[in-house]
Amino acid sequence: MEFMGYRRSNGSVGTRNYVGVLATVVCANETAASIADKVDGAVSFTHQQGCCQTPVDVDRVTNTLIGLGRNPNLAAVLLVSLGCESTNVARVAEEIRASGKRVETIVVQPTGGYFRTVAEGALLVQDMVMEASQVQRTPCTAADLVLGLKCGSSDTTSGLGPNPALGFATDLTVGHGGSVVLGEVTEFIGAEHILARHAKDEAMGQKIVDLVARMEARAMSAGCDIRGGQPTGGNIKGGLTTIEEKSLGAIAKAGTAPIQAVYEYGEQPTVKGLVVMDSPGREPELLTGLASAGCNVICFTTGLGAPQGFPFVPVIKITGNERTQERLRDHIDLSVSGVIDGTETLPQAGQRIFDEMLRVANGKGTKAELSGYTRAMDIYMIGPVI
Amino acid sequence: MKRDAIMLRPEDNVATALRDLEEGSVAVVGVMEDCREVTMGQTVNYGHKFAVRDIAQGEDVLKYGEVIGRATAAIPTGTHAHVHNIESLRGRGDRKVA
Numbered sequence: 107m108e109f110m111g112y113r114r115s116n117g118s119v120g121t122r123n124y125v126g127v128l129a130t131v132v133c134a135n136e137t138a139a140s141i142a143d144k145v146d147g148a149v150s151f152t153h154q155q156g157c158c159q160t161p162v163d164v165d166r167v168t169n170t171l172i173g174l175g176r177n178p179n180l181a182a183v184l185l186v187s188l189g190c191e192s193t194n195v196a197r198v199a200e201e202i203r204a205s206g207k208r209v210e211t212i213v214v215q216p217t218g219g220y221f222r223t224v225a226e227g228a229l230l231v232q233d234m235v236m237e238a239s240q241v242q243r244t245p246c247t248a249a250d251l252v253l254g255l256k257c258g259s260s261d262t263t264s265g266l267g268p269n270p271a272l273g274f275a276t277d278l279t280v281g282h283g284g285s286v287v288l289g290e291v292t293e294f295i296g297a298e299h300i301l302a303r304h305a306k307d308e309a310m311g312q313k314i315v316d317l318v319a320r321m322e323a324r325a326m327s328a329g330c331d332i333r334g335g336q337p338t339g340g341n342i343k344g345g346l347t348t349i350e351e352k353s354l355g356a357i358a359k360a361g362t363a364p365i366q367a368v369y370e371y372g373e374q375p376t377v378k379g380l381v382v383m384d385s386p387g388r389e390p391e392l393l394t395g396l397a398s399a400g401c402n403v404i405c406f407t408t409g410l411g412a413p414q415g416f417p418f419v420p421v422i423k424i425t426g427n428e429r430t431q432e433r434l435r436d437h438i439d440l441s442v443s444g445v446i447d448g449t450e451t452l453p454q455a456g457q458r459i460f461d462e463m464l465r466v467a468n469g470k471g472t473k474a475e476l477s478g479y480t481r482a483m484d485i486y487m488i489g490p491v492i
Numbered sequence: 493m494k495r496d497a498i499m500l501r502p503e504d505n506v507a508t509a510l511r512d513l514e515e516g517s518v519a520v521v522g523v524m525e526d527c528r529e530v531t532m533g534q535t536v537n538y539g540h541k542f543a544v545r546d547i548a549q550g551e552d553v554l555k556y557g558e559v560i561g562r563a564t565a566a567i568p569t570g571t572h573a574h575v576h577n578i579e580s581l582r583g584r585g586d587r588k589v590a
Binding site for chain 1: 559580
């Protein structure tokens with residue numbers, strides 16, 4: 107169960123080897139994106155946060171940027187700051203650097219605007235990519251996988267085929283000593299009693315129930331029935347009727363391994379095995395949270411066909427809907443529709459997903475990567491914009 | 493036998509269509525290793541659910557052997573079971589007592 111990966115100085119393993127150009131605030135997005143566009147081997151992370159927010163969200167932005175910068179798929183990091191934002195840029199740099207990688211910071215206001223910053227930033231990034239390009243892949247094992255789970259544009263096939271098949275791949279990953287991160291807490295609503303039974307002990311089970319209660323209260327604070335938002339209009343068109351039904355299908359991704367810990371959004375697990383991370387179901391926030399948690403590969407099941415990928419973590423798209431598999435070939439990496447029509451068993455499909463994960467970890471491109479459909483990113487906020 | 497629809501657990505009262513099922517046709521519904529037949533009272537499209545027995549208004553709707561919502565109207569055997577006759581019991585901010 108081996109793949110060739112980039113082992114970093116802190117022991118974590120990258121399945122990709124990019125230089126990350128991270129905007130520390132929404133107002134630096136254009137500059138960060140332009141810098142990354144200038145140099146092959148660089149990718150940018152942009153988002154809508156980092157200023158005019160409550161302190162709890164400023165901390166959230168700071169911590170998420172730290173997590174993203176520490177992700178082993180990044181060999182080095184350039185932080186692009188405007189200069190007047192709330193994000194604690196010095197702490198972001200310091201804590202990413204503590205993971206053993208090179209971190210540079212460039213600040214737009216003192217540098218003299220967009221054009222000058224892009225030029226200076228591109229020179230820095232070119233040098234960083236040059237260094238990173240000398241890192242070699244070395245033998246790694248499935249124990250080095252940190253798998254993120256996601257389902258999107260779900261329909262009723264999601265809970266019948268790809269999610270339970272992915273559950274088998276989750277069990278295989280955990281069985282080989284790897285880690286798996288389950289998010290999408292909104293999609294635990296109505297199924298939390300089942301997840302709680304999978305917790306390693308009663309206290310951990312209660313933590314899961316409490317996490318769901320917090321998310322449900324937040325959703326209900328809008329004063330309306332969440333149906334239409336969860337399940338989405340698309341989910342309903344696909345045949346999903348209630349959030350309970352969607353959740354019962356969604357949690358099958360987690361397989362049967364015991365849940366070892368519950369984390370806040372974007373937090374990096376300190377234990378191996380299956381863990382839960384607070385997050386909503388929406389793609390940009392969830393994919394960013396998984397990347398911040400340190401995931402080096404993401405498996406994403408879909409019914410109606412979700413195209414989203416992430417800038418520096420490969421996202422493998424899996425469907426069980428035979429119509430989607432035909433129509434959306436440019437987005438779907440793997441089909442498990444045989445599970446639904448009875449020509450393949452769930453363990454067989456799970457094994458195929460696991461094997462594909464190792465190939466992708468080894469460098470095989472995903473459809474999202476190859477089409478550049480990799481810009482689903484934002485940071486999940488708790489409070490209002492002020 | 494080729495299945496036209498699937499029930500996840502024997503206690504479920506809805507099945508999921510694996511193809512477009514025409515009104516009046518007899519659907520073969522797989523449930524675990526077994527099959528049963530349901531005469532379609534209505535056309536039900538791929539991926540959508542229908543009742544496999546008469547469901548009364550107010551009754552729990554079961555899939556995966558779990559409650560996925562409550563019937564807001566009677567759902568006769570072989571008819572479409574979806575948002576028009578099933579409500580969610582969760583995330584109901586509209587029902588929240590202030």
